[in-house]
Amino acid sequence: MLYEFLGRHGNTAESYTYAEFLRRTTDIAAHIQSAARLEPGERVLLLYPPGLEMICAFFACVRLGLIPVPAYPLTGRGFQGALAKLNFIAKDCSASAVLTERSFFWSMKLSQARNEGATFSSRRSPLARMEWIVSNDAEKNVSTPVSEAHSDILFLQYTSGSTSNPKGVMVTHENLLENCDAVVDHQPVGVSWLPQYHDMGLIGYYLFFALKGGTTYGFSPLDFIQRPTLWLETISRVRATATSAPNFAYEYCLLRTEKLPPETFENLDLSSLRFLMTAAEPVRAQVYRDFIARFKPYGLDPDSFFSAYGLAEFTLAVSNYGRTVQAFDAERLTENEAVAVSAPAGDMQTRSLVSCGEPLGSTEVKIVDIKDDFKELPEGAIGEIWINGPSKCRGYWNRPELSRATFEAKLQGDDDESPTWLRSGDLGFLRDGELYICGRTKDLIIVRGLNYYPQDIEMIVEQDPAIRKSCVAAFARDHKGREQVVVVAELRNDRHLPDADLLNSKLQQALGIGADLFVYIRAKTIPKTSSGKISRHQACERWLAGKLELVGEARQGEPGNAAETFGSNAGAAPVGAFGALFHRYGLTGEETGTLGDVGLDSLRIAEFAHDLKAELEARGNVDLSAAVDLRLLIKIAVSELFELLEDVAAAAPRAKLRFKRAVLKLQREHQDQEARMMRADTHLRFEPSKLLAQASPQEASRGAILLTGGTGFFGPFLLKSLLDQCEGEVFVLVRAKDPAAGMQRLREALATVGVPPGAKALDWERRVRPVCGDLAEANLGLS
Numbered sequence: 001m002l003y004e005f006l007g008r009h010g011n012t013a014e015s016y017t018y019a020e021f022l023r024r025t026t027d028i029a030a031h032i033q034s035a036a037r038l039e040p041g042e043r044v045l046l047l048y049p050p051g052l053e054m055i056c057a058f059f060a061c062v063r064l065g066l067i068p069v070p071a072y073p074l075t076g077r078g079f080q081g082a083l084a085k086l087n088f089i090a091k092d093c094s095a096s097a098v099l100t101e102r103s104f105f106w107s108m109k110l111s112q113a114r115n116e117g118a119t120f121s122s123r124r125s126p127l128a129r130m131e132w133i134v135s136n137d138a139e140k141n142v143s144t145p146v147s148e149a150h151s152d153i154l155f156l157q158y159t160s161g162s163t164s165n166p167k168g169v170m171v172t173h174e175n176l177l178e179n180c181d182a183v184v185d186h187q188p189v190g191v192s193w194l195p196q197y198h199d200m201g202l203i204g205y206y207l208f209f210a211l212k213g214g215t216t217y218g219f220s221p222l223d224f225i226q227r228p229t230l231w232l233e234t235i236s237r238v239r240a241t242a243t244s245a246p247n248f249a250y251e252y253c254l255l256r257t258e259k260l261p262p263e264t265f266e267n268l269d270l271s272s273l274r275f276l277m278t279a280a281e282p283v284r285a286q287v288y289r290d291f292i293a294r295f296k297p298y299g300l301d302p303d304s305f306f307s308a309y310g311l312a313e314f315t316l317a318v319s320n321y322g323r324t325v326q327a328f329d330a331e332r333l334t335e336n337e338a339v340a341v342s343a344p345a346g347d348m349q350t351r352s353l354v355s356c357g358e359p360l361g362s363t364e365v366k367i368v369d370i371k372d373d374f375k376e377l378p379e380g381a382i383g384e385i386w387i388n389g390p391s392k393c394r395g396y397w398n399r400p401e402l403s404r405a406t407f408e409a410k411l412q413g414d415d416d417e418s419p420t421w422l423r424s425g426d427l428g429f430l431r432d433g434e435l436y437i438c439g440r441t442k443d444l445i446i447v448r449g450l451n452y453y454p455q456d457i458e459m460i461v462e463q464d465p466a467i468r469k470s471c472v473a474a475f476a477r478d479h480k481g482r483e484q485v486v487v488v489a490e491l492r493n494d495r496h497l498p499d500a501d502l503l504n505s506k507l508q509q510a511l512g513i514g515a516d517l518f519v520y521i522r523a524k525t526i527p528k529t530s531s532g533k534i535s536r537h538q539a540c541e542r543w544l545a546g547k548l549e550l551v552g553e554a555r556q557g558e559p560g561n562a563a564e565t566f567g568s569n570a571g572a573a574p575v576g577a578f579g580a581l582f583h584r585y586g587l588t589g590e591e592t593g594t595l596g597d598v599g600l601d602s603l604r605i606a607e608f609a610h611d612l613k614a615e616l617e618a619r620g621n622v623d624l625s626a627a628v629d630l631r632l633l634i635k636i637a638v639s640e641l642f643e644l645l646e647d648v649a650a651a652a653p654r655a656k657l658r659f660k661r662a663v664l665k666l667q668r669e670h671q672d673q674e675a676r677m678m679r680a681d682t683h684l685r686f687e688p689s690k691l692l693a694q695a696s697p698q699e700a701s702r703g704a705i706l707l708t709g710g711t712g713f714f715g716p717f718l719l720k721s722l723l724d725q726c727e728g729e730v731f732v733l734v735r736a737k738d739p740a741a742g743m744q745r746l747r748e749a750l751a752t753v754g755v756p757p758g759a760k761a762l763d764w765e766r767r768v769r770p771v772c773g774d775l776a777e778a779n780l781g782l783s
Contacts, residue, residue, distance in 0.1 A: 001015065001016075001017055001215050002016050002017060002018045002020075002021050002210060002215060002216070003015060003016050003021065003052050003055065003206070003215070003216050003218065004016075004215070004216070004217050004218070005050075005051055005052050005217075005218045005219060006217060006218070006219040006223075006230070006234065007219070007223075008219075008220075008223045008226065008227055008230065009227075009230075010230060010233060010234060010237070013051070014051065014052050015052075016052060016056075021056065021059075023141065024056045025056050025059040025060045025063060026060075026063075026142070026146055027138045027139060027140055027141070027142055028056055028057055028060035028135050028138045029060040029061075029063050029064050029146045029148075030138065030139075030142045030144040030145075030146055031133070031135065031137065031138030031139070031142075032044075032060060032061070032064060032066075032097075032099070032133060033064070033144070033146065033147065034144070035131075035133045036096070036097050036131050036133060038064070038066055038096055038097060040064065040065030040066065040149035040150070040151055041065065041066075041067060041151050041153075042066055042067065042095075042096040042097075043066070043067045043068075043069050043093045043094060043095045043096060043156065044061050044066050044067070044068055044069065044095060044096060044097050044098070044099055045069050045071050045086070045089070045090060045095045045097070045098045045099065045127075045130075046058060046061075046068050046069060046070045046071060046098075046099050046100075046197075047071055047073050047086075047098055047099070047100040047104055047108070048073060048099075048100060048101055048104065048196070049073055049101065049103070049104060049220075049592040049593055049597075049637070050195075050196060050218070050219070050220035050221065050222075050592065051101075052218075053101050053135055053136070054070070054196050054197075055196065055206050056135070057099045057135050058070070058155070058202075058206075060135075061099070061155075062151075062154065062155070063146060063148050064146070064147070064148065064149055065148070065149025065150050065151045066151070067093075067151055067153050067154075067155055067156060068099075068155045068156075069089065069093055069095060069155065069156045069158065069168070070155070070157070070158075070196070070197040070202060071086055071089060071158065071197055072085070072086075072195075072197050073104055073197075073592065082512070083125060083127065084510075085166060086127050087125050087126045087127050088165070088166065089158050089166060089168070090126050090127050090130060091126050092166075092168060092397065092398060093156055093168050093397055093398070094398075095130060096130070096131065097130060097131040097132070097133055098127065098130050098131070098132045098133065099133050099135055100132060100133070100134060100135070101134065101135060101136050102134050102136045102137070102635060103593060103594040103597065103635055103636060103637050104637065105132060105134050106635040106636045107636045107637040107639075107640040108127075108132075152172055152173070153170050153171070153172055153394065154171050154172055154173045154175070154176055155171055156168040156169065156170060156171070156397055157169045157171055157199055157312045159312055159313075167396040167397075167399060167402070168396060168397035168398070169312045169313050169393050169395075169396060169397075170393055170394040170395055170396070170397055171315055171393050171394075172393070172394055174390065175315045175390070175391050175392070175393055175394075176203065176207060176211075176315060177211070178315070178361070178389075178390040178391050179203075179208075179314075179315040179316050179317060179360075179391040180207070180208045180211050180212065181361065182317065182360040182361035182362075182363065182391065183204070183208060183316065183317050183320065183360065184208050184209070184211075184212045184214075185275075186212075186241065186274065186275075187212055187213050187214055188208075188209050188212060188214035188215075188241050188242045188275065189214060189215045189217075189238060189239065189240050189241045189242070189272075190205050190209050190214060190215070190216045190217065190240060190241070190242040190243060191216075191217045191218075191231065191234045191235050191238065191240045191242075191243045192204070192205035192206075192216060192217075192218050192243065192244065193218065193219050193220065193221050193223065193224040193230075193231060193245075194221065194244065194245065195221055196218075198280075199310075199312050199315075199316050200244060200279065200280055200310075200316065203315065203316045204244060204316060204317075205218065205242075205244070206218075215238075217234055217238055217240070219234075220592070222590060222591070222592065224249070225252075226259075226588070227259065228249075228252055228253055228259055228260060229259065229260060229261075229264045231243070231245075231249075231253075232253070232264060232268055232270070233264070233268075235270060235272070235273065236267070236268050236269045236270065236272075239272040240272055240273060241272055241273060241274050241275060242273070242274070242275035242276075242277075243273065243275070243276060243277075244275075244276075244277040244278070244279060244308075245277075245278065246278065246279065246280040246281045247278055247281050247282065247283050247284050247287055248281065248482065250278060250287050250288075250291045251284070251287045251482075253291070253294075253295075254287070254290055254291060254294055265298060268298045268299075269298065269299045270295055270298050270299045270300040271299030271300070271301065272299075273300065273301065273304045274301070274304050275304065276300070276304045276305040276306070277306060277307070277308050277320070278305070278306070278307050278308070279307065279308040279309065279310060279317075279356075281446050281447075281483070282437070282446070282478075282483070283307045283354040283356075284354075285325045285352035285353065285354050286352070288305070288307070288325060288354050289325065291305065292305055302323075303323065305323070306320065306321045306322050306323050306357060307322035307323075307354045307355060307356050307357065308320045308321075308322065308356055308357060309322075309356035309357075309426075309428075309435055309437055311424055311426075312393075313392070313393050313406065313407070313422055313424070314363075314387055314389070314391050314392055314393065314422060314424075315391040315392075315393060316391075317360055317391075318356075318359060318360065318363055318365065318385075318387055318391075318424075318435070319356045319357045319358055319359050319360060319363070319365070319434075319435045320356075320357045320358075320360050321357040321358070322354060322355035322356040322357035322434060322435070323355065323357075324354070324355040324432075324434060325352055325353075325354050325355075326340055326352065326353060326355070326431070326436075327340065327341050327342065327350040327351070327352045328340055328341060328350060328351055328352075328353060329341050329349070329350060330349055330350055330351045331349070333351055333382070333438060336381065336382040336383070337380065337381060337382065338380050338381075338382060338429045338431060338436065338438070339380075340431070351438075353436050353437075353438060354436075355431075355434040355435070355436055356434070356435045356436065356437060357434055357435065358433050358434055358435070359387075359389075359435065361389070361390075361391075362389050362390060363387065363388070363389035363391065364387070364388045364389055365385060365386070365387055365430065365435055366385075366386040366387075366388075366411065366421065367381060367382070367383040367384070367385060367386070367428065367429055367430055368383045368384050368385075368386050368411065368421075369381075369383045369384075370383065370384045370441065372412075373412050374409065374410065374411055374412050375411075375412045376411055376412070377429075379429070379430045379431060380429060380430075380431060381429060382427055382428065382429045382438060382439075383427065383428075383429070384423060384424065384425070384426070384427060384441050385424040385426050385427070385428045385435070385437075386409060386411075386421040386422065386423055386424065387421065387422045387424060388419050388420070388421050388422065392407065392422050393407070394407075395407045405423075406422065406423050407420065407422050407423075408420040408421075409421045409422070409423045425440060425441050425444075426439070426440055426441070427439035427440060427441055443475065443536050445457075445474065445475065445476040445483070445485060445513075446476070446483060447476070447483050447485065447513060452485075452511060452513055454473070454474035454475060454536060455474075456510075456511055457472075457474040457485070457487060457507060457511065457513075457515070458472040458473065458474050458487075458534075460503075460506055460507055460510055460511070461474070461487055461489055461503055461507075461515075462489070463506075464498045464502075464503060465492075466491060466492055466493070466496050466497065466498040467489045467490065467491065467492065467498055468489075468490040468491070468492055468523055470534070471489065471490035471523070471524075471526050471534070472487065472488065472489045472490070472526075472534070473487070473488045473489075473526060473527075473534050473535075473536045473539035473540075474486070474487045474488075474515070474536070475488075475536045475537075475539065475540045477540060477544070479516070484516040484517065485513065485514070485515045485516050485517075486515065486516065486517045486519060486540070486543065487503075487515045487517070487518050487519065488519045488521060488526060488539045488543060488548065489518065489519070489520055489521070490520075490521055490522065490523050490524070490525065490526050491520050491521070491522065491523060491551055492523065494522060494551050497520055497551070497552050497554070498518070498520070500515075500518050500554030503515070503518065516555065517553060517554070517555045518553065518554040518555075519543055519548065519550065519553055520550070520551045520552045520553065520554075521548050521549050521550055521551055522549040522551055525548065525549045526539060527539050527542060577619070577645070577646060577649035578612075578615065578642065578645045578646065578649065581608075581611060581612065581615050582638075582642060584611070585600065585604065585608055587638055587642075589638065589639060589642035589643075590638075590639050590642075591637065591638035591639055592637050592638075592639055593637060593638065594635060594636065594637060594638065595608060595633065595638060598638060605633070608633075609628060609633055612625075612628060612633075612645075613625040613628050616628070619649070704728055704729050704730070704731055705722060705726065705728065705729075705730045705731065706731045706732075706733065706771075707719060707722065707730055707731065707732045707733065708732075708733045708775050708780070709733075709775065710732035710733065710734055710746060710749065711734055711735075711745050711746065711748075711749040715749060716749040716750050716752055716753040717753055719732065719746070719749070719750065719768070720750060720753050720754070723764050723767065723768075728767070729767050729768070729769055730767060730768050730769070731769045731771050732746060732768060732769065732770055732771065733771050733773045733774075733775060733780060734746060734770050734771065734772065734773075735772070735773070735774050735781075736770065736772050737772070738772065739769075739770045739772060742770030742771070742772055743765065743768070743770050745770075746768060746770060747765075750764070
C-alpha cells in the first residue's frame with residue numbers, strides 16, 4: 001500500500017497501491033493533455049480539498065514536465081483573503097491552468113458569484129480567467145499515450161503569510177532527493193493530518209515516503225481537530241513508525257476533554273513510533289516534557305520524540321533529532337547571549353528552550369551577526385541562522401534580486417569562490433553542536449505553523465473610522481504557552497472605541513486569523529522610529545511594561561480548548577441562522593467536501609434539500625427556496641453552502657436579489673456543462689453488439705436493452721418498469737464476480753420494489769441477463 005486516506009471515524013475513504021497510483025496519475029496526465037495545450041515548464045495551480053486526488057494530480061503534472069503549484073483551497077471562510085492570495089500567486093508564477101476536483105470547481109464558481117454580488121463588482125479575477133481542469137473527469141484506464149517530459153524545477157512552494165506578497169520557492173528534483181535521504185532513515189509507515197499544500201505535509205509524508213517505498217495513512221486537519229483520537233488510534237492500529245505535527249497538536253492531546261475519552265487509552269500502543277517530530281512553530285519545553293510523561297505508559301519511547309527546524313527555502317528540514325531541554329538566563333538572551341543555567345521550570349528569570357538537533361547530512365549552519373557586516377559568531381552567541389547545503393533551493397520564482405539577497409549571502413571575508421548562504425530570517429545559536437531557535441529577525445507572526453505579516457493585520461484594523469491611519473502595531477507574544485496576537489492602535493477620539501468583534505470578523509474574513517487582544521491608546525503616542533515608521537518591538541515592550549497611554553482594551557474570551565483556538569467548535573451546533581438545520585444532519589458547516597463526501601447518502605441529501613427549502617420559505621425567502629437546485633447542491637462544498645446561506649440570512653433585499661441572480665446564473669452554467677457531458681456520453685467507448693452474443697437469436701436480430709445502475713437507488717424501479725412494459729430481454733450491468741452473483745444482487749434489489757421470490761421470479765429471471773462490469777471503469781469494465 002502506498003497511500004490510504006481515512007474518514008473521520010477511521011474508515012478508508014480512498015486508497016492506492018503503488019501500481020494503482022501509477023495508473024491514476026497516467027489517467028490524469030492523459031486528461032490534462034486532452035483538456036489543455038500545455039507545454040513542459042508551464043505552471044499549474046493545484047486547488048484541492050484534503051484527499052489523495054491532489055497527490056495524484058501533483059505527480060501527473062510532474063510526469064508531463066509541468067510545474068505544479070500547490071495552493072490553499074478556496075472556501076467560504078476567509079474567501080476574499082484567500083482569493084487575493086491565489087490571484088497574486090497565479091499572476092506571479094504566470095500559471096496557465098488550475099487543476100481541481102469537481103466540488104471545489106463549483107464552490108469556487110459560487111463563491112465568486114456571491115462575492116461579486118456582495119461587493120456589487122463584476123470584475124473577474126485572474127483566477128477566474130484561467131483554464132480550469134477537473135481531474136475527477138479523467139477517464140479510468142485510458143489507452144491514450146502520455147507524452148512524458150522533464151522540468152528542472154519540480155514544483156513551486158509558495159511561502160505562507162502575506163496575502164499580498166507570498167514568494168514561490170523553486171524546489172528542484174535534486175533538492176528533494178537530497179533532503180529525503182537526510183531526513184528519512186528507514187522504510188516508513190506514516191500517519192499525517194498535516195495540510196497537503198504545506199511543505200511538512202506534502203513533502204514530508206507524501207513525497208518522501210513514496211521515494212522510500214513507505215506507506216502514508218492520511219486524513220483531514222479538520223478531522224484531527226474534531227476527533228484527535230483518530231491520530232492516536234491510527235498510529236496504534238497501523239503500527240506507524242513516523243508522524244509529525246506542530247506544538248499545538250501535542251498540547252491539544254494533553255487536554256482533559258470529552259474528545260479524548262478514557263476508552264481512547266485502553267488499547268493504545270505507541271511503541272512502534274521511532275520518528276515523532278514537533279516542528280513548524282515554536283516548541284514549548286513544558287509541552288514537550290508533559291507529552292512524554294503522559295504517553296510513556298502507552299509505549300512511547302522518549303527517544304522517538306524530538307524537535308526539528310526547517311524552512312521551505314531549504315526544501316524542508318535543516319536539523320533534526322533535538323531532545324535536549326535546557327534553561328537559559330532570560331535577561332542574557334535579550335542581550336543576544338545564550339547562558340545555560342540550572343533552574344526549576346517556571347522560574348521567571350529563565351527561559352527553557354528545546355534543541356532542534358544537529359544539522360542533517362552535509363548541511364552547514366552558521367550564526368551570523370547581521371548588524372556587524374555579516375560576521376560569523378562563536379558558539380553561544382545569538383544571531384541570524386545561515387544555511388548551506390544541497391537542499392538549498394534555487395531561489396524565488398521571478399524574484400532575481402530578492403533571490404540573490406536571500407539565497408546568495410556572503411560571510412565577512414568571503415571571496416568570489418566561497419560558498420553562498422541562505423539567510424533564514426530566524427534568530428538562534430549553536431550549543432554543543434545543536435541548533436536552538438530563540439526568535440525572528442522578521443516581524444512575522446507565526447500561529448499554528450502559519451505565517452502572518454503584521455502589516456496585513458494593521459492595514460485592515462486602520463480602516464476602522466475610530467482608528468488613526470498608519471498608527472497601528474501588530475505583534476505576537478507568548479501567552480500561557482501559545483502565541484497571542486496583540487494589536488495596539490491609536491484612537492481618533494478617546495470616547496469612541498472600535499467594535500472589537502467587528503474588527504476580528506474583518507480579520508478572519510480577509511486573513512483567517514483574529515487578534516487575541518486589542519489595546520487602544522491615545523493619539524500620537526505609539527512608538528515610532530526616527531524615520532517615522534511604527535516600531536512594533538517598542539510597542540510590545542511598552543505594553544508589557546505598562547508604559548502605553550492606555551484608553552481601553554478588548555480581549556477575546558480565553559479559548560476553552562485547542563479546537564476553539566484552531567477555529568472549530570466541533571460537536572456543538574454551528575452558530576448562525578441555519579446552524580440547527582446543519583446540526584440535524586451531523587454537519588458543522590466547516591466541511592470542505594460535498595454532502596456526499598461527508599457521508600450523506602442520496603436519500604439524506606434529498607431530505608436535506610427539502611428541509612432547506614422549507615427553512616428558506618419559513619424565513620420568507622420563497623423565491624430563493626424555488627431556486628434551490630439539488631443537482632447544484634450536491635456539487636459544492638458544505639462550508640461554501642453554509643457561508644452562502646448565512647450571507648442570505650443577513651443580507652438586505654437588494655443583496656438577496658443579487659444572490660438569487662448569481663445562483664441562477666450558476667445553475668445555467670451547470671446545466672450547459674451537463675448537456676455537453678451528456679452529448680459526449682452518446683459516443684460509446686465500447687462495442688455494444690458484443691453483449692448480444694449472450695442473447696437469444698431472436699433477441700439478437702432486433703436488439704436489446706442495456707440498463708446501468710440496476711442495483712442502485714432508482715435502478716430496481718426502472719428494471720421493474722422495463723419488465724412490465726417490454727417483452728424482450730434486458731441486460732443489466734452489475735458489479736459482481738460472476739453472473740450467478742450478479743443475479744443474486746438483482747434478486748435482492750427487485751425484492752425491495754415488490755417483485756416476489758418464487759415461481760413468478762422465474763419469469764423475469766429468464767428475461768434478465770446480468771453483465772459483470774463497472775460503470776466507473778473504461779468500457780464499463782467489460783473485457
